[in-house]
Amino acid sequence: MLQVAFIRNNPGLVKERLAIRYFEELSLVDSIIALDDERKKLQFEFEETQSKINSASKEIGQLMAKGEKVAAEKNKEHVTALKLSIQPINIKLAETEKMLHDELIQLPNLPHTSVPAGKTPEENVIVREGGNKPKLFSGAIAHWDLAKKYDLINFESGNKITGSGFPVYKNKGAKLQRALIQYFLDYNTAAGYTEYQPPLMVNEASAYGTGQLPDKEGQMYNIPVDGFYMIPTSEVPLTNIYRNDIVKENDLPIKMTAYTPCFRRESGSYGKDVRGLNRLHQFDKVEIVQLVHPEISYGVLEEMVAHVEKLLQSLELPYRILKLCGGDMGFTSALTYDFEVYSAAQQKWLEVSSVSNFESFQTHRMKIRFKDTNGKTLPAGRQVQLLHSLNGSSLPLPRIVAALLENNQTEKNIKLPKVLHKYFGEKVID
């Protein structure tokens, strides 16, 4: 959520930045400022009256103590009258605050100045490519056929047990999952990320904190009886670990990683896009999250991009990195790099990671702040600042598995990249 004070001070800039993502409700900016003016006015009025009520009430206490009952009673009448007069102001203030909030949460994050203008995924900018696309032999098949051929994944069982999009991994397919998870977590912790195992269901406040609510409500499975949501990514529980916290500057940066299953309803997806492992309702993912000092967040973003890139390189997968254009960026992001790997049999680029800087958009909602320990004599109130939050996948399993299977297939087996030999215990799947 953007900060009202910033919007007030920079309405032109805000509109200009929002236009980069083709956000159309630009009139919201003026409307928000007008509502905030109204809110301030009402709040001042309310607090002034409340202040009178408070001091009169104190007086009553003092009069009672002295036994001056008559004067006290007179004061009570005075307070009653004041309370009556404050009521309509209070109601109006609450209404105004609600309207302001409702409009404020409709504004997406402001794109960073380096974000290219553009409306559709076609306008994303390819930053760089790496790895080599393999030349497959003529009988090469897609991963869903390979999964059947080597008995790695049973999609039909999943259909029976739950429904489509819930595959059952089996034999070396299951073992490969375990090997990848272990490798990804080891890789992340070696880079200083602390490993977590968070809850897979979150409450409403957490889902709101990272921006899944109210925006993407339909994308999450929810358990209405208990008021919980299944996590669509471990970004949600991880970031919320620090909700409402004020951390010490010395404890920065906060680097977290977690393996969790992720649950997504993916309503509206169909056809070729959802074939095999390409798009699932439940999938495994290892995520990285950082909470950092605002001054260094863009440097950290590049560092995280390099981190994911090296991981993909170690898996010997052909990849490319895209800088998302304004129109294709997520609601909460200020700058996003997408990673895609090439899955050779399908001849498709599959998105495997979005590494984003959210600046203070999420931390403002979650009130994740830090105390500036350097400024010991700074005036009160200036010492607490919002952190910047960033995250990315490192990495999701299914699409990586799809590309590994397809790209490394031979006529008689599937060769695994060297880095996985130790984790998988074998060099090939056969």
Next chain:
RNA sequence: GGAGAGUUGUCCGAGUGGUUGAAGGAGCACGCCUGGAAAGUGUGUAUACUCGAAAGGGUAUCGAGGGUUCGAAUCCCUCACUCUCCGCCA
């Protein structure tokens, strides 16, 4: 799931209707003292919003939300969480 006890500031801990944003202690920060340190001593030590050029004010917050009252950390209701006992259980 049943019965009971609890949830106060960075921490410990007082506080059952009236100058309590909150006693006291610890911690921390700064100063004094010291050759240096410890001890001692003084001062300060929440967050959000808001008024103000500033100095300095105001409002709200004692698990969350609502209620009673002129006035609530203190009384009532609902919910969440923690602990103890019983039940069930990987």
